[in-house]
Amino acid sequence: MSPDLADLYRDLHRHPELSFAETRTAAIAAARLRDAGYRVTEGVGGTGVVGVLRNGAGPTVLLRADMDALPVAEDTGLDYASTVRATGREGEETAVAHACGHDMHVTCLVGAAAELASTPERWRGTLLVVFQPAEEAGAGADAMLDDDLFGRFGTPDVVLGQHVAPLPAGMLAVTAGPAFAASDTIRVTLHGSGGHGSRPETTVDPVVLAAATVLRLQTVVSREVPATETAVISVGLLRAGTKENIIPDSAELGLTVRSYTAPVRDRVLAAIERIVRGEASASGAPEEPEIRIVESFPPVLNDADAVERTRGALATVTTLPVVDPGPVTGSEDVGRFATAAGAPCVYWLLGGADPAGFAGCSSADEIRHRVADLPSNHSPRYAPVIEPTLSTGVAALVAAAREWLPA
Numbered sequence: 001m002s003p004d005l006a007d008l009y010r011d012l013h014r015h016p017e018l019s020f021a022e023t024r025t026a027a028i029a030a031a032r033l034r035d036a037g038y039r040v041t042e043g044v045g046g047t048g049v050v051g052v053l054r055n056g057a058g059p060t061v062l063l064r065a066d067m068d069a070l071p072v073a074e075d076t077g078l079d080y081a082s083t084v085r086a087t088g089r090e091g092e093e094t095a096v097a098h099a100c101g102h103d104m105h106v107t108c109l110v111g112a113a114a115e116l117a118s119t120p121e122r123w124r125g126t127l128l129v130v131f132q133p134a135e136e137a138g139a140g141a142d143a144m145l146d147d148d149l150f151g152r153f154g155t156p157d158v159v160l161g162q163h164v165a166p167l168p169a170g171m172l173a174v175t176a177g178p179a180f181a182a183s184d185t186i187r188v189t190l191h192g193s194g195g196h197g198s199r200p201e202t203t204v205d206p207v208v209l210a211a212a213t214v215l216r217l218q219t220v221v222s223r224e225v226p227a228t229e230t231a232v233i234s235v236g237l238l239r240a241g242t243k244e245n246i247i248p249d250s251a252e253l254g255l256t257v258r259s260y261t262a263p264v265r266d267r268v269l270a271a272i273e274r275i276v277r278g279e280a281s282a283s284g285a286p287e288e289p290e291i292r293i294v295e296s297f298p299p300v301l302n303d304a305d306a307v308e309r310t311r312g313a314l315a316t317v318t319t320l321p322v323v324d325p326g327p328v329t330g331s332e333d334v335g336r337f338a339t340a341a342g343a344p345c346v347y348w349l350l351g352g353a354d355p356a357g358f359a360g361c362s363s364a365d366e367i368r369h370r371v372a373d374l375p376s377n378h379s380p381r382y383a384p385v386i387e388p389t390l391s392t393g394v395a396a397l398v399a400a401a402r403e404w405l406p407a
Contacts, residue, residue: 005111005394006386008032010080012103013383016069016096018086019134020143022047025067025106029131032110036117038129041153045144050153051129053117058125061404062156062341063397064334065102065109066135072099075380089137100377101164101352104384106131108162108350108393115398123405128156130337138183138295141336150341158306159338159345160400162393163330166374166382167351168358168367169389172314172396173325174348176304181232181258182265183331185295188213188253188276191287197245206251207240209283213253213276214238220271231268232258232329258329260299269293300335303344310346313403317395323364325349330377346400350393352384 008028017025026047033040038051047067071088073095074081084096098104113129130149134140150156163180167173190213192206214235225231237254241247255272259265273291280289315322328349338345353374361367375381 009107016082016098019068019137020046022067022133036114045147047133048144049131053127055120056124059157060126062128062159064130064161065105066132068136069098072097076383099382104164111394112397123402125405138297141333145340155341158404162348162350164352164384165349166353168355169351171320171351173323175324176307178260178299178327179302180300180332181329182299184257186255187292189290190251194247194249203247210251213279216275229264297333300332306344306346310400313399317399352389354385
């Protein structure tokens with residue numbers, strides 16, 4: 001792989017940008033596409049970039065990469081680690097890092113777009129190359145669609161993309177059907193009655209209420225979701241108080257919920273509301289709690305026939321088997337493009353972990369056990385190894401596109 005692409009990856013990793021603030025990243029992607037000969041439009045859906053390359057009659061293939069980073073303080077120890085700080089969406093100052101690997105996604109798509117443009121004799125049709133903002137907010141795909149993405153640039157016949165994961169670098173993995181979970185982000189405000197920490201009997205303590213609520217929510221999956229179904233409830237935000245000896249008036253919880261089917265999602269959301277309101281009532285809260293769904297997007301559904309067609313192309317770029325990872329409980333909004341286009345989606349996993357860490361593994365189960373011990377996406381310690389992740393990711397996008405754009 002070109003050293004230039006590795007340098008680009010390190011540069012993007014050093015300069016992460018939060019959702020809908022990806023101006024530097026977008027400008028770099030746009031410049032690279034122009035240099036490769038694409039017709040480029042910036043500012044689609046906010047900070048999105050679209051490149052179009054027509055090469056005769058044929059299908060239209062959408063290749064997508066997301067660009068945004070996370071409000072995380074990087075702790076990888078890399079010499080190109082991020083030290084960026086920025087203002088978050090609620091006005092708070094925060095560290096920023098590419099803890100989900102979107103910098104790798106951008107770099108791979110830049111490389112694939114250049115390779116496809118330089119080999120027009122090997123494919124026919126139209127490439128629609130999309131650098132999407134705000135995947136972490138679950139809003140970027142919708143923003144681009146609301147900006148008339150397909151009306152302005154054409155409707156794709158297939159949507160292709162990949163997500164780096166802590167599988168061995170050089171490995172690719174794809175599953176048919178539900179590939180990534182539906183996601184709901186919920187904010188809960190619990191109301192109490194504050195006072196002096198030395199006289200809790202004069203208060204309704206929202207901190208105790210919040211603690212009880214968090215613990216009770218952990219029973220939903222284990223006691224209300226059938227063992228044959230899958231759901232996740234995680235409380236990633238708990239905020240209350242300003243000083244040790246002041247009982248506050250309120251507490252805030254932030255939840256993420258993952259599911260694959262509408263009945264399970266409905267059951268989980270109903271249980272959350274019931275528990276939150278029940279705990280508030282049991283605590284004697286002076287006001288009803290506020291429960292808001294602030295982000296929501298559906299599961300990514302990989303088309304079975306399209307997966308089988310693409311799997312063969314992916315197999316040509318790696319010496320490792322293309323494995324079936326089953327459904328992933330992480331979430332993605334890439335499926336919005338496929339649904340809006342009425343086109344099949346194929347979204348696969350790109351291994352990014354140091355292959356040396358998997359030495360001696362002889363089965364998929366052994367690999368899964370090793371993966372469980374590695375930093376996951378969104379960890380402050382997560383970062384893929386540059387090679388062979390980058391070369392495999394570029395080759396996978398190129399091979400998949402050529403499969404759907406035969407010469």
